[in-house]
Amino acid sequence: xxxxxxxxxxxxxxxxxxxxxxxxxxxxxxxxxxxxxxxxxxxxxxxxxxxxxxxxxxxxxxxxxxxxxxxxxxxxxxxxxxxxxxxxxxxxxxxxxxxxxxxxxxxxxxxxxxxxxxxxxxxxxxxxxxxxxxxxxxxxxxxxxxxxxxxxxxxxxxxxxxxxxxxxxxxxxxxxxxxxxxxxxxxxxxxxxxxxxxxxxxxxxxxxxxxxxxxxxxxxxxxxxxxxxxxxxxxxxxxxxxxxxxxxxxxxxxxxxxxxxxxxxxxxxxxxxxxxxxxxxxxxxxxxxxxxxxxxxxxxxxxxxxxxxxxxxxxxxxxxxxxxxxxxxxxxxxxxxxxxxxxxxxxxxxxxxxxxxxxxxxxxxxxxxxxxxxxxxxxxxxxxxxxxxxxxxxxxxxxxxxxxxxxxxxxxxxxxxxxxxxxxxxx
Amino acid sequence: xxxxxxxxxxxxxxxxxxxxxxxxxxxxxxxxxxxxxxxxxxxxxxxxxxxxxxxxxxxxxxxxxxxxxxxxxxxxxxxxxxxxxxxxxxxxxxxxxxxxxxxxxxxxxxxxxxxxxxxxxxxxxxxxxxxxxxxxxxxxxxxxxxxxxxxxxxxxxxxxxxxxxxxxxxxx
Numbered sequence: 286x287x288x289x290x291x292x293x294x295x296x297x298x299x300x301x302x303x304x305x306x307x308x309x310x311x312x313x314x315x316x317x318x319x320x321x322x323x324x325x326x327x328x329x330x331x332x333x334x335x336x337x338x339x340x341x342x343x344x345x346x347x348x349x350x351x352x353x354x355x356x357x358x359x360x361x362x363x364x365x366x367x368x369x370x371x372x373x374x375x376x377x378x379x380x381x382x383x384x385x386x387x388x389x390x391x392x393x394x395x396x397x398x399x400x401x402x403x404x405x406x407x408x409x410x411x412x413x414x415x416x417x418x419x420x421x422x423x424x425x426x427x428x429x430x431x432x433x434x435x436x437x438x439x440x441x442x443x444x445x446x447x448x449x450x451x452x453x454x455x456x457x458x459x460x461x462x463x464x465x466x467x468x469x470x471x472x473x474x475x476x477x478x479x480x481x482x483x484x485x486x487x488x489x490x491x492x493x494x495x496x497x498x499x500x501x502x503x504x505x506x507x508x509x510x511x512x513x514x515x516x517x518x519x520x521x522x523x524x525x526x527x528x529x530x531x532x533x534x535x536x537x538x539x540x541x542x543x544x545x546x547x548x549x550x551x552x553x554x555x556x557x558x559x560x561x562x563x564x565x566x567x568x569x570x571x572x573x574x575x576x577x578x579x580x581x582x583x584x585x586x587x588x589x590x591x592x593x594x595x596x597x598x599x600x601x602x603x604x605x606x607x608x609x610x611x612x613x614x615x616x617x618x619x620x621x622x623x624x625x626x627x628x629x630x631x632x633x634x635x636x637x638x639x640x641x642x643x644x645x646x647x648x649x650x651x652x653x654x655x656x657x658x659x660x661x662x663x664x665x666x667x668x669x670x671x672x673x674x675x676x677x678x679x680x681x682x683x684x685x686x687x688x689x690x691x692x693x694x695x696x697x698x699x700x701x702x703x704x705x706x707x708x709x710x711x712x
Numbered sequence: 713x714x715x716x717x718x719x720x721x722x723x724x725x726x727x728x729x730x731x732x733x734x735x736x737x738x739x740x741x742x743x744x745x746x747x748x749x750x751x752x753x754x755x756x757x758x759x760x761x762x763x764x765x766x767x768x769x770x771x772x773x774x775x776x777x778x779x780x781x782x783x784x785x786x787x788x789x790x791x792x793x794x795x796x797x798x799x800x801x802x803x804x805x806x807x808x809x810x811x812x813x814x815x816x817x818x819x820x821x822x823x824x825x826x827x828x829x830x831x832x833x834x835x836x837x838x839x840x841x842x843x844x845x846x847x848x849x850x851x852x853x854x855x856x857x858x859x860x861x862x863x864x865x866x867x868x869x870x871x872x873x874x875x876x877x878x879x880x881x882x883x884x
Contacts, residue, residue, distance in 0.1 A: 295774040299808050302782050303801060310797035310847055330790030334742050341746065413791075416744035417799075418755050419844065419852065420792035424745075450793050460793050465851060486853045547752045 328453060331424070335456045338412040339426055346410070403517055405557035407431060409439075411549045412456070421464035421488060422447075423549060428455040436515055438555040444521035444543030445469060445509060446552050457554075461546050462522070463488050470512035471522050473505050482507065482522055482540065490523060492538040499536065501528045507540050517558055726770040726881040736877065737763050737784045745791050756862045758833070760784045761803065762870045765832055766877055768807045769814035777814075781807025795848055802839040806832050822871045829870040833863040 290297055409425035427433050429452045439446040439459045447467060450460040460467050463484035471482040471492055478499050480492040492507060505525045511518030523540040531537030728736075740759040748755040764784050768777035785803030789796045810832055813819065819828050837859050844850040 295778075295808070295812075298775050299778050299804070302778055302804055306782065306786075306797040306801045306804065307843075307847070310795050310801070310843070313795035313797070314848055324790075324796060326786060326796060327790040330741075330787050333738060333787075334745055334791065337742050338746050411749065413745045414748050414755075415792040416741065416748065416755070416788065417792045417794075419798075419840075419850065420794050422793045423749075424791075458793065464793065466793065486851050549749075 327451065331453050331456055331458075335412060335424060335426075335453075338424065339456075342410055342412045342426070403555050403557075404559045405555070406440075406553040407433065407556045409433075409457075409552055409554055411552060415458075418488075419486070421461040421484060421546070422450060423459050423461065425457050425459055425552060425554070426455070427554060428453045428457050430454055432556050433457045433554055434556075438516045438520075439552050440516075440520060440555065441544050441549070441552055443545075444523065445516055446544055446546065446549065448515050449554065459552070462542060463490050463546055468513070469516060469522065470510040471507050472510040473501060473525070474508055475505055476501060479510050479512070480538070490540045490542050492525070492540050493531075493535060495536045495538055497530055497534050497536050501525060501536060501538055503527060517555070724883065725772045726883060728767070728770075728880055728882060732880040733767075736767075736880065737780075737787065741784070741787050741791065744788070756865055757869055758836070758862075758866060759873075760788045760799075761806065761833065761836055762829065762866060762873055763877075764803050764807050765810045765829055765870070766874050768810035769819050769828065770881055772811055772814040774808050774811045774815070777807035777811025778804045779807070781805070794844075794850070798840060798843055798848065801843050802836045805839050806836045809835065822875075825874050826867045826871055829867040830863050833866050834859060837862075 407427055409427040409431075411423050412426050413424040415422045425433075425439075433449055433452050435449055435452055437449045439448060445462055447459045447461040447464070449457050451458040461484070462469055462482060465484045465486055467484050469482040470479070472479045473492075473495075476499065478495050478501065480495045482490060482492050484490055495501060503525050507522040507525060509516040509518055509520040509522055521543040523542040525538055526541045527539040529537045529539075737760065740763045744757070744759045764777075764781045767780045771777060771780075781803035782800050785798075785800035786796055788799040788803075792799075810828065813828065817824070819825055841852055841854055844852050
């Protein structure tokens, strides 16, 4: 036996080494679903390699900066002028986008949406790669001592790069979105179809789990859906390049990544995200759908007008909300009063008006006709009252939800034309 | 004729000093991880594999060859996102095979080196592919044109690289 082993010593050692490696591999595959701690050999390997990478990147950056910041300044003045013009154009565009964003936030707040906001990012430099065609990952020069943690999202200005796979003390490994073990919750920008973005063996990116009876066209943008709890919603992922029937009932959608993953130099690690309801510019509490409906319905004054010569009061609870950027004063002055003047004192939320609001919501659901032809009943709310949750700085309802307003006398506040009392005596 | 059959007495066995034995694999792994960032085409090369073959055929000891292959392979595995052992197993087999071949054949000239690297590159890819699909469950796609192209590129690079690394050889 001993003679046999010594005769086949080399083969025996080979089999033993292979056996232990296969055993270790099998154990790692089995544990891959659990929270795997970083193995010591990985730490050693990374510690052995990354200092050289960091040094070379630092030297390269320094030389490049020295050249570009001190020697190569030709055309800087012209570029400065162009950039100033660009800033002016962008400012104008920003105003328009701000208005759209405010409107979107208001609508989201009304629906109780929660949004994920990127509240803190960390800039990092790419210092290395995995060195393998089969494993698409990069190394960045920020690690646990900089606050990087596992599963943090990594992006650039162009879009999604990947997520942090392993964290070392001063470096981190980032799994790119085109690696076959990665997965990103994604949504098609126009059709709003959701799927899972995966890498393939050859480094392409495909969107999976989209049913084959859906219509997806090349050129459509793909953004993150936020469903994976790693990437915030709405980050650019890529563009659909090819759509073909895939396995089973799903489409095979090929996506060109928004980021050139083979030429990464600097990235941003999202170190902190916040999930909250979209903040309104005026900081008001969100309104319920019933409240909105109540405002669109006419209500009945709870007492007759003091002055019989004056026209009867219009419906209560109707409120004109401030335009983006205008604060509560607009809302207050826009609150309808029977005499056509503003009711600023009531605009900050009157608990007594709750009855009127509730009673309004119990009216027939055909609010369009009700608004156009309000029924005069016994008033249920004080004149000029607003719903209890509608403060002066309440969130504005979308413009499409507002009744059309017509100006009344000059110097007076606008009144909703649709709720003018029908019995108004002719002047 | 590039590959000649030799008796054990005719084959020269080399060894390497410790700094070279440690630094050459480290530099190979470092370059493999760093250069593709700037030059993406470089990722078709497998410098650690070339180093494994070089050490294996120079030392002409199967045990030393397989241990060198295992060490360099595991080091390479450590930088990837995949489980440890994929490259380790593949390079262990290559290290053992190359050193066993080195015992029997004279692989000192450029032609023989070219053919040896061409052959063992394909062996390495087959073993890696089998382990990755069979044990780890990765969905790799085998493409003969791509693999043969990479094998030719690596073999051509090996001829130059081996000539450079010959300077670190020491006769026993």
